[in-house]
Amino acid sequence: MLNLNRCLSVFLHELKSPLNSILGIVEIAKKEGIKEEHLEQIRAITEYMLALSCNLLQDCNENRISDKEVFCLRQVGEDVVKFFQSQSLLKRIDFRFEADEGASREVFGEALKLKQILINILANAFKFTKESGKIEIFIKTEPAADVLKTEFTIRDNGVGMSPEFLKRIFHPYEREDENEDGTGLGLSIVKDLVQRMGGSIGVKSVKGKGSEFVINFTFPYGERKKPDFHMKRILVADDSFINLEIVKSFLVDAGAEIEVATDGKTAIDKFAHSQEDYFDLILMDLRMPGLSGCEATRAIRSLERDDAKEIAIIGFSANSLDEDVFEALECGMNDYLCKPVAVDKLYQMLSKYL
Numbered sequence: 203m204l205n206l207n208r209c210l211s212v213f214l215h216e217l218k219s220p221l222n223s224i225l226g227i228v229e230i231a232k233k234e235g236i237k238e239e240h241l242e243q244i245r246a247i248t249e250y251m252l253a254l255s256c257n258l259l260q261d262c263n264e265n266r267i268s269d270k271e272v273f274c275l276r277q278v279g280e281d282v283v284k285f286f287q288s289q290s291l292l293k294r295i296d297f298r299f300e301a302d303e304g305a306s307r308e309v310f311g312e313a314l315k316l317k318q319i320l321i322n323i324l325a326n327a328f329k330f331t332k333e334s335g336k337i338e339i340f341i342k343t344e345p346a347a348d349v350l351k352t353e354f355t356i357r358d359n360g361v362g363m364s365p366e367f368l369k370r371i372f373h374p375y376e377r378e379d380e381n382e383d384g385t386g387l388g389l390s391i392v393k394d395l396v397q398r399m400g401g402s403i404g405v406k407s408v409k410g411k412g413s414e415f416v417i418n419f420t421f422p423y424g425e426r427k428k429p430d431f432h433m434k435r436i437l438v439a440d441d442s443f444i445n446l447e448i449v450k451s452f453l454v455d456a457g458a459e460i461e462v463a464t465d466g467k468t469a470i471d472k473f474a475h476s477q478e479d480y481f482d483l484i485l486m487d488l489r490m491p492g493l494s495g496c497e498a499t500r501a502i503r504s505l506e507r508d509d510a511k512e513i514a515i516i517g518f519s520a521n522s523l524d525e526d527v528f529e530a531l532e533c534g535m536n537d538y539l540c541k542p543v544a545v546d547k548l549y550q551m552l553s554k555y556l
Contacts, residue, residue, distance in 0.1 A: 217254075219285065219325040220247045226288030243284045250281070253314055253544065271546050272424035273313035275305040275352060279341055282320045286337075289328050296336040304343030309350050310424035315395050322388040323356045323415050331360035331412075352419045359412035368407060429549045432457035434556050435480060439469035439495065440487040440518075445541065449485065452545045453552075466493025470501045479509050483555055488519035488530060495519075496533035503534040514555035518543060 224247055231240045283299045290297035320339070327337045337358045344351040363371065367378040372393035396403045396417060407413035436458050440446045443464075450460050461481075463469035470493070473481060484502070488495040499515050517530035518539040530538045539551055 217251065219321050220251050220254075222325075223247050223285045223288060226292055230288045230291055243287060246281055246284045249542075250285075250314075250317065253542070254318070269314060269547070270310060270312055271544075271550065272308050272310055272426045274308050275341055275343070275350075275421075276301045278313055278316055278320070279305070279339065282317055282324065283339070285321055286324055286328060290337070293328070293331075293333045293335070295328065295331060295334070298336075298338045299340075300338075301341035302343055304345055304350060305341040305352075307343070307345075307350055308424045308426055309352075309421035311419070311421045312399055315399055316419075319392050319395050319417060320354065320356070322392045323417075326388060327356060327358040327360060327413070331358045335359050346420075349420045349422050352421060354417040354419075355414065357412065357414040362409040362411050362413055363407040364409050368405065371405060372403075426546070429456050429553050429556075431552070431556060434482045435459045435461070436483045436485060436552075437461050437463065437469060437472060437481050438485045439463040439466065439490065439498065440485075441465055441490045442487070445487070445543075449543060449548070452543075452548055456549065465490050466495060466498030466501075469498045473502050473510070473513075474505060478507050481509075481513060483552065484513060484515045486515055486517050486535065488517050488526065496529055496535075499534045516551060516555070 224244060227240050227243050227247075231237070279299055279301055283297070286297060289295070324337070324339065331337055335358065337360075338356070340353075340355040340357075342353045342355070344353075363378060367376075370376050372389050374387060374390040376390070393403060399419060401417060401419040403415065403417045405413060405415050431453065434457075436453055438446060438449055438453070438460055439462070440449070441464050446462050446464070450462065453460050461472060463472055469484070469486065473484070486495040486499055490498075493501070495517055499517075502510050502513075502515070504510070514537075515535045516537050516539060517535040518541055519526060519530075520541040527538050536555065537551060539547065
């Protein structure tokens with residue numbers, strides 16, 4: 203486990219921007235009445251918060267789970283813009299987003315971390331830009347043989363920063379004015395994420411005139427292929443009816459045949475009473491009443507039949523700390539997914555074993 207205090211500080215900091223965005227939407231809705239666009243913005247933000255909370259817990263692990271996926275750069279930009287639409291209206295900010303044609307290409311990388319980076323920088327831009335100011339975000343791409351070179355530019359005409367502060371801007375807990383609100387963590391988080399993703403970041407600023415951040419990444423091209431799980435039979439064990447229905451719909455949509463169990467004992471019984479090689483894979487929730495997912499996995503692995511030793515068992519749970527991942531792998535599971543289960547990550551995981 204990495205430094206717990208650092209993990210908690212980052213966790214709390216990263217939830218502030220989406221929570222502030224929801225509060226802004228509430229204020230707009232109180233003035234204008236609730237509209238479909240408000241609900242869509244809240245949905246996008248809460249989905250981000252759920253994915254982010256899981257990802258941040260993974261980042262506290264020494265053995266973290268890969269969260270790379272196929273995604274569209276333009277879609278990431280549009281999702282991020284939704285976070286700040288309410289704030290732009292409340293402060294009467296001229297908020298603009300532009301992306302070139304290449305940004306519609308699909309690439310492979312860490313979309314959630316890219317959103318974190320952009321949200322942190324934009325949160326500062328909105329914080330330090332006065333009413334009726336201007337904030338812009340641009341995505342510019344340059345195609346190459348196997349990769350897409352990408353440049354994100356975020357520009358504002360806010361209060362700007364001094365040359366002295368720019369020298370330490372990416373240091374943790376740094377603030378130009380010690381009396382201002384905030385922890386000074388945002389840009390240090392940005393710098394860390396950019397480096398971990400193999401990118402670069404630069405900043406220019408003039409006191410009283412505004413700031414400009416430029417972030418560069420190189421992403422390999424990706425292709426989102428819907429998997430074909432026809433003729434595959436999957437046993438899904440979860441005590442949550444809602445989770446069962448969600449996962450079941452994803453898998454049925456990809457052609458799989460599904461059988462369900464709402465507790466560990468039922469999962470064992472269904473597998474034990476089936477013909478050998480009847481099931482191709484098992485999705486097993488770790489936390490179920492009665493027999494847990496790990497206890498059920500051990501019981502299945504101990505059965506005197508060849509497929510019990512060979513079948514892929516994927517654990518999934520809302521927990522993603524080191525001990526949870528270790529427990530899943532130690533009890534005989536092949537891999538681990540964190541809830542809420544995203545359809546792309548579910549398909550990607552199952553494609554490894556089917």
